[in-house]
Amino acid sequence: MTKSEAKVRIEKLRIEIVEHNKRYYILNQPSISDFEYDIMLNELDTLEKKFPEFVNESSPTHRVGSDITKEFEQYEHRYPMLSLGNTYNEEELREFDNRIRKVTSESFEYVCELKFDGASISISYKDGVLIRAITRGDGNKGDDVTLNVKTIKSIPHKITGKTIPDEFVIRGEIVMRRAVFDRLNEDRKNADIAPFANPRNAAAGTLKLLDPKIVASRSLDCMIYFLLSENLPFSSHFDNLKEASGWGFMVAESIRKCSNIESVIEFIFHWETERKNLPYDTDGVVVKVNSVRLQGELGFTAKSPRWAIAYKYKAEEATTRLLSVTFQIGRTGNVTPVANLEPVLLSGSTVKRATLHNADQIALLDLHLNDMVFVEKGGEIIPKIVGVDHSFRNETSKMVEFITNCPECGTPLVRNEGEANHFCPNYLHCPPQIKGRIEHFISRKAMDIDGLGEETIDLLYNKNLIRNVSDLYDLQSEQLIPLERLGEKSASNILKSIKQSVETPYPRVLFALGIRHVGETVAKTISNNFTTIDDLINADPEQLKDVNEIGPKIASSIIAYFSDKENIEIIRRLKLAGIKFYYDAHEITTGNTLNNKTIVISGVFLKHSRDVYKELIEKNGGKNSTSVSGSTSFILAGNNMGQSKKDKAESLGIPLMSETEFLKIIGED
Numbered sequence: 001m002t003k004s005e006a007k008v009r010i011e012k013l014r015i016e017i018v019e020h021n022k023r024y025y026i027l028n029q030p031s032i033s034d035f036e037y038d039i040m041l042n043e044l045d046t047l048e049k050k051f052p053e054f055v056n057e058s059s060p061t062h063r064v065g066s067d068i069t070k071e072f073e074q075y076e077h078r079y080p081m082l083s084l085g086n087t088y089n090e091e092e093l094r095e096f097d098n099r100i101r102k103v104t105s106e107s108f109e110y111v112c113e114l115k116f117d118g119a120s121i122s123i124s125y126k127d128g129v130l131i132r133a134i135t136r137g138d139g140n141k142g143d144d145v146t147l148n149v150k151t152i153k154s155i156p157h158k159i160t161g162k163t164i165p166d167e168f169v170i171r172g173e174i175v176m177r178r179a180v181f182d183r184l185n186e187d188r189k190n191a192d193i194a195p196f197a198n199p200r201n202a203a204a205g206t207l208k209l210l211d212p213k214i215v216a217s218r219s220l221d222c223m224i225y226f227l228l229s230e231n232l233p234f235s236s237h238f239d240n241l242k243e244a245s246g247w248g249f250m251v252a253e254s255i256r257k258c259s260n261i262e263s264v265i266e267f268i269f270h271w272e273t274e275r276k277n278l279p280y281d282t283d284g285v286v287v288k289v290n291s292v293r294l295q296g297e298l299g300f301t302a303k304s305p306r307w308a309i310a311y312k313y314k315a316e317e318a319t320t321r322l323l324s325v326t327f328q329i330g331r332t333g334n335v336t337p338v339a340n341l342e343p344v345l346l347s348g349s350t351v352k353r354a355t356l357h358n359a360d361q362i363a364l365l366d367l368h369l370n371d372m373v374f375v376e377k378g379g380e381i382i383p384k385i386v387g388v389d390h391s392f393r394n395e396t397s398k399m400v401e402f403i404t405n406c407p408e409c410g411t412p413l414v415r416n417e418g419e420a421n422h423f424c425p426n427y428l429h430c431p432p433q434i435k436g437r438i439e440h441f442i443s444r445k446a447m448d449i450d451g452l453g454e455e456t457i458d459l460l461y462n463k464n465l466i467r468n469v470s471d472l473y474d475l476q477s478e479q480l481i482p483l484e485r486l487g488e489k490s491a492s493n494i495l496k497s498i499k500q501s502v503e504t505p506y507p508r509v510l511f512a513l514g515i516r517h518v519g520e521t522v523a524k525t526i527s528n529n530f531t532t533i534d535d536l537i538n539a540d541p542e543q544l545k546d547v548n549e550i551g552p553k554i555a556s557s558i559i560a561y562f563s564d565k566e567n568i569e570i571i572r573r574l575k576l577a578g579i580k581f582y583y584d585a586h587e588i589t590t591g592n593t594l595n596n597k598t599i600v601i602s603g604v605f606l607k608h609s610r611d612v613y614k615e616l617i618e619k620n621g622g623k624n625s626t627s628v629s630g631s632t633s634f635i636l637a638g639n640n641m642g643q644s645k646k647d648k649a650e651s652l653g654i655p656l657m658s659e660t661e662f663l664k665i666i667g668e669d
């Protein structure tokens, strides 16, 4: 590889890894398995070592993927929270052992622990009392999720005992039992909410909820794996964990001391199958040097300790036959190739289908019909094909070809330059796109119409009762009652909910229209700047681009949407139905109640996000500020507000105002 090729590859890998970090840590929606992620990170690491001129402090090889969100206060970790080096093979494990033996000639022990798959947490205690719980964040500072963590039964709020240091930090993995996860997903499916892909995502997502009551209802657990203090009770990691278990923390029973790397490997093999009988997901084994003193001698690299390593189990694979490939068209017209497989058992469930992502993936696998393929369950719900066993290929078997026309409406498919996916451009008349748009329109964050699931929409579409969202407002009970599975009661509920939806505020109506690239936030921004739909329809690209947050991509998508006569007709009919295409002065809290007031927002809020509060302050004439000073008028204080801000406010005599009080004074409660 030449230097310039390496540069390009390094940059591409960095961008992709940063994106995967975001999907994993923030969105809790990974799109690749840990194994694939680790391969990318390894490639980047190797390239950076080979071409040190491109080494860069902010490269993902030097930094921990961050889970920080805007909704919580951030706190610094007293001890940085690093990640672990990892490996998938025995050889690298032996290399790890050799590296340590080069540093010390004394005999030492390892501790083996299962690597629980959840979200890491760092909890500090002072005089036996839980003070604060912080997520890993970027390793130096993380989100303060104390209120949520306090709802977890396996974390004590107050402990007593002779060996407890005055101050200590305890770390562990917040996990969700598989049984709890299954129940939660069942509830989510029934309520038409997207299910979590796996217990890790469910645990990490739950930890970041704004309402501790919901967190409490999800029965999370916390497996403790690390005790830190200037006054540790014992000089070995194992004894410290056992001691912490005596204080009331949950420490896994599987933890073992091993006197050499051979017994570490035995532990790893034993748990490779045994772990499936545990109530929690585990994805490997963490091997740590037991002596706290030796840990100190070995120290850390920029990202991880030299005294510990994670051995990760590879996701389970199964081999089966590829029967056919079907192409599915999504709500936005995206084409997803799906492999239909001979049913095979994989990690406890029968797999019949696997995703193939896109045309590139099919080409990369050089997939032929009837091939024997390897399927793997990664981070997602749907398994994927990771390889082909060529030794079973029949010479006459046909290559899998990507379709050229939409299987639903026959329109030639399009693939834009630089994009991986094909899509069907027949936005207005392609059935799944029409149905998808209606599903989006009625969804909770849009018009919030109850009683109309995916199946009912299918039914209404197939019976020719709806062709676009405005048809919903013409539906009559005589048309609904005779439909399968709908009775008089559900028909009347549906119509009632449709009728009620005309009260939906303008920003949500805009979002409901499903204009490409116009999500909830953009819809709010647009509605603030174009206070009636006619203003928006008549806006030219320049006026749109003048608005902060609206770039050329969004602007041209809005223009394209309103240049379509059919969309204008839909809007005309929606207006007739009484839908609000204007900002209702009674709904928005605007005024001058907060004129000349400088306000600092701190803590976690239940009713709105911090961003909404910032907006509300400005709309009511106030000014936002981030630091408390003599000119601060008051602090809008949510739950668990930052201690330093609290202290400063107290010393300056600045009042704190609760969320409810604040909403009352601006007239929104």
Ligand code: IVH
Pocket (backbone or CB within 6 Å): 082, 083, 084, 113, 114, 115, 116, 117, 118, 119, 120, 121, 136, 172, 173, 225, 226, 286, 305, 308, 310
């Ligand atoms: S030790 C310096 N032990 O795995 C010590 N981590 O990739 C670092 N994890 O962020 C962590 N089980 O969230 C350790 N028994 C265990 C663990 C464990 C799960 C997680 C933890 C950490 C990640 C490292």
